[in-house]
């Protein structure tokens with residue numbers, strides 16, 4: 001799937017066909033926080049496959065790079081729709097509306113699914129339905145308006161807050177978090193002009209999943225504090241991208257493509273430029289050039305790293 005579609009198309013197809021089917025009727029399967037976490041794990045697994053990332057790549061970055069809300073927000077958005085429908089129906093004394101009576105009763109029971117779901121919506125900051133005129137006898141449109149304008153946007157904000165908290169929890173994602181403050185799919189990287197495999201390498205390097213000494217893969221290894229490619233004392237990705245003589249060939253191509261005199265010669269500014277597609281200093285073509293540079297350097301590093309590991313095994 002990943003090779004035939006770009007990620008943007010794959011993500012759309014996933015939402016329309018797979019996720020809609022999973023969410024349909026999910027109210028019956030998601031009865032507490034534990035089952036929600038199980039679905040959350042599945043969602044990240046699907047996202048990881050879509051990006052082509054290996055197991056062990058950082059969870060927070062998967063949803064962040066795809067621009068997806070987490071499963072809690074998606075499932076509760078669905079629940080909000082059900083609640084809106086049930087709350088708008090008149091219920092007192094009408095026999096055919098027995099399930100609405102059951103719903104109202106369940107809301108009063110602390111151990112029921114309905115009361116858990118209502119509390120979860122409240123905890124996520126969803127505004128009270130009464131304020132939006134949603135209650136027995138109200139038109140269904142009022143319920144839909146509450147769901148769309150109040151519930152879904154509040155759930156999306158709470159999902160973004162969980163993403164920020166999850167990125168901040170992992171030290172090695174500090175650089176990533178500074179460039180990707182909210183989940184967003186960058187179309188200047190995920191498009192047809194960029195090879196899927198190159199976008200994959202760039203995405204993994206951005207969240208610290210690379211073979212250089214400051215990467216997650218090499219974190220527990222101590223035998224290469226030197227550069228993997230030129231044997232100097234600086235083994236970081238920043239050195240390999242900006243100064244390493246062994247990558248000068250690919251860097252000179254990159255320099256030609258991004259234009260001379262850009263002012264971002266090395267250091268953190270250059271890294272931020274290469275890895276932040278949303279930067280004002282980037283355009284579509286410069287992003288494509290950054291992805292090409294990073295993916296080639298990452299692959300060279302990974303190759304040497306594998307050889308080293310084989311030698312030390």
Ligand SMILES: [Zn+2]
Pocket residue numbers: 227228229230231232234239240243244245246
């Ligand atoms: Zn080097």
